[in-house]
Amino acid sequence: MNILMLSDVYFPRVNGVSTSIRTFAQSLARSGHAVTLVVPDYGPGSGQELHDSDEFEIVRLQARVIFFDPEDRLIRAPELRRILPQLAQRHWDVIHIHTPFRAHRLGVQLAQASGRPTVETYHTYFEEYIGHYLPWAPAPLLRFVARRVSRTLCHGVDHLIVPTAQMVEVLDRYGVTTPSTVLPTGIDLSEFARGDGARFRAEHEIDARRPTIVTVSRLAVEKNIAFLLQVARRLIADFPELMFIIAGEGPDAERLKRLSKEFGLERNVRFFGNLDRRTSLLDAYRAGDAFVFASPTETQGLVLIEAMALGVPIVSTAVMGTATVLRGARSAVVSEENVEAFARHVGDVLRSPQRRAELAAAGPLDARAWSTEGLMEQVVALYQRLAQAKPALMTTTSTTATELSR
Structure with missing residues (x-):
């Protein structure tokens, strides 16, 4: 045609x-x-x-x-x-x-x-x-x-x-x-068969033992990344060495960077901008112990499918399109949009290597449906x-x- x-x-x-x-x-x-x-x-x-x-x-x-x-x-x-x-x-x-x-x-x-x-x-x-x-x-x-x-x-x-x-x-x-x-x-699953989280951590001097969460998103108000910063601030009490990797650019970037400082997260949050989708972005995904997402306006939520395909455990809200992607997914923990509840779910994943392994193994299987x-x-x-x-x-x-x- x-x-x-x-x-x-x-x-x-x-x-x-x-x-x-x-x-x-x-x-x-x-x-x-x-x-x-x-x-x-x-x-x-x-x-x-x-x-x-x-x-x-x-x-x-x-x-x-x-x-x-x-x-x-x-x-x-x-x-x-x-x-x-x-x-x-x-x-x-x-x-x-x-x-x-x-x-x-x-x-x-x-x-x-x-x-x-x-x-x-x-x-x-x-x-x-x-x-x-x-x-x-x-x-x-x-x-x-x-x-x-x-x-x-x-x-x-x-x-x-x-x-x-x-x-x-x-x-x-x-x-x-x-x-x-x-x-x-x-997504084209063949594009998500790579990625090296250890390499990303080494290149950016993030200790291999450091608990790390990651999100990939356009930095815009509707993506609700400010909520994730509040979650990170709550997690610091239990995980003082937490690292939050944020990949993406957008009109809300400067406000989010200011919020990060106001929350006292200078040591715990790093903004990486747009990364190469064929190399460094895949590495960034896999550098995370958990992928976090809380946008309420997605018509689909492709980044969730990408995280699944790469075997990264997910903690996310389920609203609109993300609800469809996450329905029945064994690789994700679904949370309400509440800082305490969301932080508790992330904390449970970070504390348990076995739970992370179970979620990671289920990811590529969940991604096949997409x-x-x-x-x-x-x-x-x-x-x-x-x-x-x-x-x-x-x-x-x-x-x-x-x-x-x-």
């Missing part, structure tokens, strides 16, 4: 959406499908060339910085007008949209020009995110806007891919009637059904696209 994917975010911007998109594109390409990915250009010095792939085509469009979220980019409107006729001249079996901004607009216009089916993945629980980025606006108004915009966007495509059943329930509450399929992204191999077969079957049900328009698509772009 010829598959066009469109997104307002991709590497070098590190987050779950970028990871999900790359997993989709790589898996489809390795199965013999032709994939073209249209994403923002992050500009010179961004390191984006390190993330380009020879497995699938990447088209980058000029974009500008978003003032309230400088990590992200907004594709420039003239770029949409320029690229639309070019894309419309090519044959696509399906158009897969991953984000609801300029990429969504481009995908819908292209579908109108070509008659091809559109699929959109609902990656992000915007109702819970938007207030952190526009804190000056009334929360009820933001929730109303997020719900209304989500409903409008979802009704503009032919089919939705939703990572978990919990998000389907959310969209039902919004009044979304577009047909949907629950299909988590999953392998991309079987999940991508379901994605391709969905693409094929949609393509067969919606034949291409028998018109001159280049002319139609030019008219639409005006």
Whole structure:
């Protein structure tokens, strides 16, 4: 199949959406499908060339910085007008949209020009995110806007891919009637067969005997890392040599570093920024005696699956998408979002080598349920059904696209 994917975010911007998109594109390409990915250009010095792939085509469009979220980019409107006729001249079996901004607009216009089916993945629980980025606006108004915009966007495509059943329930509450399929992204398990925790500890002078917890996350308010810092502060009483490894970057980084100092955790918390996903990030995961996570807004929670695959014991809350990942998992201890309770669960894991070994051994077995191999077969079957049900328009698509772009 010829598959066009469109997104307002991709590497070098590190987050779950970028990871999900790359997993989709790589898996489809390795199965013999032709994939073209249209994403923002992050500009010179961004390191984006390190993330380009020879497995699938990447088209980058000029974009500008978003003032309230400088990590992200907004594709420039003239770029949409320029690229639309070019894309419309090519044959696509399906158009897969991953984000609801300029990429969504481009995908819908292209579908109108070509008659091809559109699929959109609902990656992000915007109702819970938007207030952190526009804190000056009334929360009820933001929730109303997020719900209304989500409903409008979802009704503009032919089919939705939703990572978990919990998000389907959310969209039902919004009044979304577009047909949907629950299909988590999953991970390529072969990428998580490595990692050397001892090497990471040695390189960063963390004693091999030191009790260590780790989290991997974008550093943003909605990820609830401040709660994990409170947990670490509580744990210090029982584990004075505790080390908390935090891998990731984001707009909340400076506040979290200040909180760490205010909590007296200078010796116990280290921020490592974004690490190479093929090497040092895998080492960082495995350097932990436990992986901790408490985000309440995940549509899936890919880092939990990654920790499972790497055999790192997990202590996490289970809300929204993380509840789906952790349901029945033998490699995780589920906790409520309460500092005392969460710290108690982590402490139990840190104290017991046997318990850690049991959780670690179960991790790769739990991760098998989230392998991309079987999940991508379901994605391709969905693409094929949609393509067969919606034949291409028998018109001159280049002319139609030019008219639409005006």
